[in-house]
Amino acid sequence: MSEQRHYKSKSYEVLIEPSTTDAEKVVREGLLRKDCIVLVGSCIVNYFGRASSILPRGERIVILKPDGTVLVHQKEKREPVNWNPPGCRASARAVDGMLQITSVRTRPSEVLVISFDSLKMVSRFSLHDDEELYLFGTESQMVEEIVKNPSLIEEGFKPITKELRTEYGMIDLYGVDRQGNVVVIEFKRGRAGLDAVSQLKRYVDELKKERGERVGGVRGVLAAPSITESALKLLKELGLEYVKIERRLPKLEKA
Amino acid sequence: MSEQRHYKSKSYEVLIEPSTTDAEKVVREGLLRKDCIVLVGSCIVNYFGRASSILPRGERIVILKPDGTVLVHQKEKREPVNWNPPGCRASARAVDGMLQITSVRTRPSEVLVISFDSLKMVSRFSLHDDEELYLFGTESQMVEEIVKNPSLIEEGFKPITKELRTEYGMIDLYGVDRQGNVVVIEFKRGRAGLDAVSQLKRYVDELKKERGERVGGVRGVLAAPSITESALKLLKELGLEYVKIERRLPKLEKA
DNA sequence: CAATAGATGTCGTTC
DNA sequence: GAACGACGTCTATTG
Numbered sequence: 001m002s003e004q005r006h007y008k009s010k011s012y013e014v015l016i017e018p019s020t021t022d023a024e025k026v027v028r029e030g031l032l033r034k035d036c037i038v039l040v041g042s043c044i045v046n047y048f049g050r051a052s053s054i055l056p057r058g059e060r061i062v063i064l065k066p067d068g069t070v071l072v073h074q075k076e077k078r079e080p081v082n083w084n085p086p087g088c089r090a091s092a093r094a095v096d097g098m099l100q101i102t103s104v105r106t107r108p109s110e111v112l113v114i115s116f117d118s119l120k121m122v123s124r125f126s127l128h129d130d131e132e133l134y135l136f137g138t139e140s141q142m143v144e145e146i147v148k149n150p151s152l153i154e155e156g157f158k159p160i161t162k163e164l165r166t167e168y169g170m171i172d173l174y175g176v177d178r179q180g181n182v183v184v185i186e187f188k189r190g191r192a193g194l195d196a197v198s199q200l201k202r203y204v205d206e207l208k209k210e211r212g213e214r215v216g217g218v219r220g221v222l223a224a225p226s227i228t229e230s231a232l233k234l235l236k237e238l239g240l241e242y243v244k245i246e247r248r249l250p251k252l253e254k255a
Numbered sequence: 256m257s258e259q260r261h262y263k264s265k266s267y268e269v270l271i272e273p274s275t276t277d278a279e280k281v282v283r284e285g286l287l288r289k290d291c292i293v294l295v296g297s298c299i300v301n302y303f304g305r306a307s308s309i310l311p312r313g314e315r316i317v318i319l320k321p322d323g324t325v326l327v328h329q330k331e332k333r334e335p336v337n338w339n340p341p342g343c344r345a346s347a348r349a350v351d352g353m354l355q356i357t358s359v360r361t362r363p364s365e366v367l368v369i370s371f372d373s374l375k376m377v378s379r380f381s382l383h384d385d386e387e388l389y390l391f392g393t394e395s396q397m398v399e400e401i402v403k404n405p406s407l408i409e410e411g412f413k414p415i416t417k418e419l420r421t422e423y424g425m426i427d428l429y430g431v432d433r434q435g436n437v438v439v440i441e442f443k444r445g446r447a448g449l450d451a452v453s454q455l456k457r458y459v460d461e462l463k464k465e466r467g468e469r470v471g472g473v474r475g476v477l478a479a480p481s482i483t484e485s486a487l488k489l490l491k492e493l494g495l496e497y498v499k500i501e502r503r504l505p506k507l508e509k510a
Numbered sequence: 511c512a513a514t515a516g517a518t519g520t521c522g523t524t525c
Numbered sequence: 526g527a528a529c530g531a532c533g534t535c536t537a538t539t540g
Contacts (some may be wrong), residue, residue, distance in 0.1 A: 007260065007271045012295075012375050013288055014271060016262045036316060036330050038293060040267075040380050050445070050518045056382030061291060061318065067331040073384045076322040078340045082388070085333045085520070107526090110518075125295050127330045129313030133337070137306030139531060165524085167447050168489050170529065178415030189531085190305070193514070194424055199530090202489075228513060234423050234457075236490040237277050241471060249526060334520060340535070365533075381517090394516060420539085425514065444517085448529065454515085470531040482527060 014123040020094040021185055023122045027064070028103065030124030034066035039101075041119035045072055045082045049110025055081060057213040062101070062114055070103045070112055076253060082111045088193055137247060139189045141175055145221070145248070146185070150175070153221065157183060168206045169199070180216040188224035189247060196222055197235045204240065270419055275349040277378045282319070282347040282356065285379030291319035293446040294356075296374035300327055300337045304365025310336055315355070317369055319345055325358045325367055332368070339367045368465045392502060400503070401478070405430070408476065410496055412438060424454070424462040435471045437462060443479035444502060452476055452490045461493065 005016035012035075013026055023039075030037040039062040039069075045055040054170075060081070064072040068088040071080040084103040088110075092101050099116040143162055150157045164171040173185040177250030184207060186200040204220035220240040225247050227235070230239065235242055268281055278294070286421055289307075294317040300310040302328035309324075315336070317328040323343040326335040339345075339358040349355050354371040377399075405406040405412045411433030419426040428440040439462060441455040459475035467474065475495040480502050482490070490497055 005262065011422070014269065014376060019273060023436075036295075036406075038295070038316065039302060040291075040293070040378075040382075051390060053391065053518080054389045055385040058386040059382040060384060061293065061380075061382075061503045063316065063328065065328075065330055065332075069331070071328075071333070073291075073318065074384055075320055075516070077320075077536085078324050078326065078335075078338055079517095079519085080333075080436075083333055083518080085518090093324060108518090120380060121269060121412065123295075123376065125314070125316075127295075127314040127316075129315060129329055131311050131313040132310040133308050133498070134532080135306060135308045137533075150516095163523095165529095170524095191513090191531090194457065194514080195450070195454070195473050198457045199450070202449065220425060230423060230513080302533075308533080317520080334532095334534090339534085340533095356538090390518080392518080420514095425539095426516095447526090450530080470526085485528080 006172040011126040012124060014121065016121055018119055018122050020097055020099045020116075021118075023099045023116070023119050024092050024094040026122050026124055029038060030091065031090060033124070034128065035124040035126050036066065037125075039065040039099075039116065039119060040061070040121045043072075043114050043116040045115075047082050049105065049112075050108055053082065057117070064101070064103075066102070070101075070114075072112075072114060074205075079184070081202075082112060082114075084110065088112075098139045109187070113188075126196045132225045137189065139187050139198065141173070142187050142189060142223070142245065142247065146165070146173060146187075146245070150188070152245060153183075153185065166203065166206050166210070168202055171203050173208075177214075177219065180220045182211065183221055184218065185221045185223050185243075187245070188222070190225065192222050192224035192242075193231050193236060194228070196224070196227075196238065197231050197238065200235075200240055201238050260287065266370065267378065267380040268485065270374075273369075273374055273376075273377050275352055275354045278354045278371070279347050279349040280378050281306065281379055281483045284345065285319070286345060287435050288379070288381065290379040290381050291321065292319040292368065292379045293317070293376070294319075294354075294371065294374060294378075295376045296371045298327075298369050298371040300370075301368045302366070304367075306361055308337065309429070312372070314323050314375075319356070319358075323358070325356075325369075327367075327369060337367060337369075339365065343367075349421065350368055394427070394442050394443065396444050397444060397478070397500065397502065398465075401428060401442075402499070404464070407500060408438075408440065408478065412415070418435075421458065421461050423457055426458045426462075430475065431471075435474045437474055439473065440478050443477070447477050447479035447482040447497075448486050449483070449489060451479070451482075452486050452495065455495055456493050 067086040070084040072082040159175040322341040325339040327337040414430040
């Protein structure tokens with residue numbers, strides 16, 4: 001239990017229940033230094049841009065990142081209630097006893113204004129972090145697996161092109177079957193739904209149109225670990241096929 | 256500049272550069288009290304579930320929310336590099352001089368482990384916030400506008416059903432035109448792309464199939480503020496129509 | 511609980 | 526910068 005409400009070191013600064021003007025100083029310092037800034041307090045939030053919103057007064061956590069990102073988090077949900085993405089410009093000013101943080105985006109034009117009437121904490125941190133996430137189990141890795149082991153689709157399938165661009169979209173994997181038919185494969189890393197079927201249909205139709213009446217047909221294959229009932233029904237009505245592909249994850253290495 | 260590194264009040268607690276065991280205490284206290292917990296420090300993060308990932312050592316901001324949400328934020332990007340959604344169960348333990356936070360999800364089974372080797376700050380806050388976001392400019396509001404003012408689609412259009420469920424998906428707005436044709440409208444709040452066209456095509460095909468060879472045809476209309484070139488081309492090839500609908504936002508009230 | 515589709519989606523990639 | 530599609534998407538809604 002302490003009266004001390006100000007902690008400062010070379011790489012960070014923390015203020016407990018700061019005055020508006022002290023808070024303004026720390027936020028501005030953090031913006032200048034390209035720190036990550038964390039605020040906790042009572043605020044209202046207004047947004048105007050692609051849509052518009054009003055968030056009445058309540059206590060939230062606000063994060064400002066050096067890349068221009070702004071996040072306003074309520075006490076629930078994974079998603080920020082309001083935000084601005086990387087590339088925005090933030091500024092802070094003390095006005096009418098409030099700390100007002102404004103973030104501006106250009107193209108599309110958007111403005112986010114956070115007005116704090118009271119703050120429990122204001123802090124800034126110089127974070128160093130050169131590491132990136134290593135992620136396993138993505139769709140593109142599924143495609144790789146099939147290219148290495150095409151018989152998982154069917155005996156005799158020969159992959160030709162990954163990420164084939166057509167006029168109406170990108171085909172995940174394009175190849176031929178034993179009979180010389182063209183095979184279009186759409187992958188889904190999770191359960192495939194109606195949208196996946198529509199997507200596949202679009203590619204198959206496009207390829208049929210492009211190829212015209214050549215020797216051999218065009219088959220459409222949806223490759224996924226599972227598929228919804230109605231998606232499977234639609235798929236069959238459209239003359240398309242489903243191939244069950246189990247997703248395999250590598251063991252997590254001890255780090 | 257102070258030696259004191261601990262601040263505690265009724266509704267929150269902040270520790271600066273705490274020991275692992277002190278940090279553990281505060282995090283556990285915060286979990287018990289259903290506080291929002293904010294940690295800043297050096298950590299590695301492992302995730303295993305629908306996919307898996309490894310994030311090597313670096314300094315990040317971690318938030319634990321009382322609904323079970325966990326967020327790990329790097330110094331860039333709007334998205335957390337790792338996370339767990341609401342409904343998960345978190346725990347903390349000091350082990351080998353590290354503070355390890357584990358978050359577990361059931362269905363789908365997922366585990367997130369954050370291992371801090373050093374902490375700049377650990378804090379917990381009891382946030383009260385009963386307010387919800389008021390959002391304007393959503394797709395469903397676009398539909399409302401058209402229901403009130405159907406001539407924005409075309410003279411004589413009569414809306415019948417919003418959110419009509421068919422076997423193969425939900426139609427945004429279903430109605431009839433002056434000639435008695437069925438009209439299926441798909442709305443997009445932003446620029447419409449190929450996916451929107453495929454979606455509309457699916458609904459139109461379904462309705463045609465359901466209706467069989469009745470009097471009057473089925474028209475498909477894509478209503479959006481803009482449309483990509485290839486989407487428009489595909490739309491026309493499929494015999495569908497585009498109607499430009501300007502999105503209108505209410506003026507932001509001063510709050 | 512599963513399924514469906516929207517989102518101020520965000521993000522990466524390619525043209 | 527536009528377009529296209531994935532995402533550990535998340536989230537709301539409805540059967």
